[in-house]
Amino acid sequence: MPVSPSPDPPGPTTPRRARELGLGVGDLLTGPHNAITDVPGIRVGHTTLIHPPRVHSGVTAIVPDGVGPNTPLPAGVFAGNGYGKLLGTTQLAELGAIETPVLLTSTLSAFRVADALVGWILERPEGADVRSLNPVVGECNDGLLSDIRSRPIREAHVRAALETASAGPVAEGSVGAGTGMTALGFKAGIGTSSRRVPLAGGEALLGVLVQANFAGTLRISGRTISPADVGVPAGDPGPETGSCMIVTATDAPLDARQLTRLARRSVYALARVGAGYGHGSGDYGLALGTRQLSTAAGPAVVPDVVLDPLFLAVLDAVEEAVLNSLLTATRVTGPQGHTRYPLPAAPLLALLGGGPGS
Template sequence: MAGRSIGLKFTGNPGKYNAITDVPGVEVGYTTIIEGEGELEVGKGPIRTGVTAVLPRGKQNELKPIWAGTYALNGNGEMTGTHWINDGGYFLSPICITNTHAIGTAHQATVRWMIEQYKEQYHNQHLWSMPVIAETYDGILNDINGLHIKEEHVLNALNSAKSGEIAEGNVGGGTGMICYEFKGGTGTSSRKITMDGKEYHIGTLVQANYGKRDWLQIMGVPVGKHLKEEKLHNPDDKEMGSIIVVIGTDLPMLPHQLKRLAKRAAIGISRTGSPGGNSSGDIFLAFSTANEMGILHTNDVTLNMDFINDEHFDMIYEQTVHAIDESVVNAMIAAESMTTLKPSGKVIEAINHEQLIDILKQYNRL
């Protein structure tokens, strides 16, 4: 509720928690590590990093397909497991988001968690794990080369995942992130929609670490052009960052439809001004918790799935874009300022709420 809590009026009707956890069954957990101050000493810190875990079907006792689609607007980043999602149309694992150099650790820990969580299936069947692990770079604010993320941190994020209200800003994988040269991080939002008399939910979660200050727009206002003070000097004037977007829904959708939905995340992240910078990894995943069934390895020859008619997708796309836009803003609103390690001793400021509100009032947005 970060942006709405200071009076920002976003388009659309959010769910109870205005979070991806408004999608029934979805759980989110964090491990946040903030330790040490002072000069960077590789291997010792300071440490400002973490892990975000999204469990699309919660902690069920049985593996079930999670129908999905992916899209990479700009591929300067990583999200594992996407080859099979693009071919098979589903995945079986949690989603973990962390820093760039922790991909391998998070992958192995998630495999370990899955083998333990679904012990009977892994013991009795020839199953393998291809977890979905994504990353963005936090090396300006965190001792990223110290490799401080351990398996225990990933397991803690997975085991602590819950439904309901979740934190935003400097939490989980978003702890050390920068967005439009303000402090960034983890943001989330949701929308409720009614189709054919039934209520559905669309939830989004971002790890926002992208954008240049001059690009920043909030609610259509060129905020970045007004808030140029306390900006970290960027001698090359290049974007240095990425964004991961996770879209969850209980709408029944086929994998090709979810891929189309994932593409709309490009429009969602552009609402705050980004054209998709060359150095940015802008990678998106959309999943549906509908059409619940057992794993396909042991299922029937012929299967049936419900799905929304493509001709009724305009509202779905629109509300997804609104939720992503709000998620990015929420990440910045909830974030707290943090000192830099590279270069040393500077500060990445959180966006000033009062200044932001004053600017939006000048443009009659509040």
């Protein structure tokens, strides 16, 4: 199966993002791309595998510059409902540090992806003397729209996502690890958003990336919206496979405990869009800081009493990222005939009684 790098980011003739439709969340400004890559030093890469109707899968890499086994970054993790396979969780929680890029993929491919990530690190100069490594790999279940048992992700796909990771706009929707994902009755996938956060007399950047694949009923501006409300066939619901992986990055000088608090709120944000938090859902938040705080010359950690703007920023950014994942996705039919449709912009705006800029 060929390796397919991520497609170009959505353009004028492709599905638009929430903010372009007048559905931006909150009052804080976004970064230039309204993406996790607005945080300095964060790059994203996708490999998308499509072989219809059997395979709709992929891998997404979030790559912080300079991260490695000898140069870990502060990080925290939170499980809202832990029915998932977030590899590397225990060491991350114990040490409050991350030493590899974060990779996202399909449930049964997570173990192959982790092995490929280890191999990639060991071959690099910073891995020359490594005898222990904690790869961090998250997953959601794409079994409704892809042959998950075939475990289609190979080492070449992982390396392609890592090596093509770049700053700038991030492709969303049915790409990379989001290719076979569904959420809230619609086709979903990858979504991202960012915020410029006033903090202690200066400004910090915060960005999130979601792999949305969870059950519930969509809620926008306090209104519940079913597929039928916007003219989308609901289809057979299929088995419950709901989950969501949320990766948050910030250049604010936070320690691991504070990043864990941030990760916790990223999972809380899913309630805003109607997440069901079901028995079979793996709802995980992982937050990392791009500043190493272990050196004597490192910046002072932000006091807890001024963290509220960051907490608000992550709530708003996650909500908008989920909407982006629904609006930018494409229709997909899986091997068992299940079809999921993206959230259509025009009927949605008509239902809400507004339009772009309103």
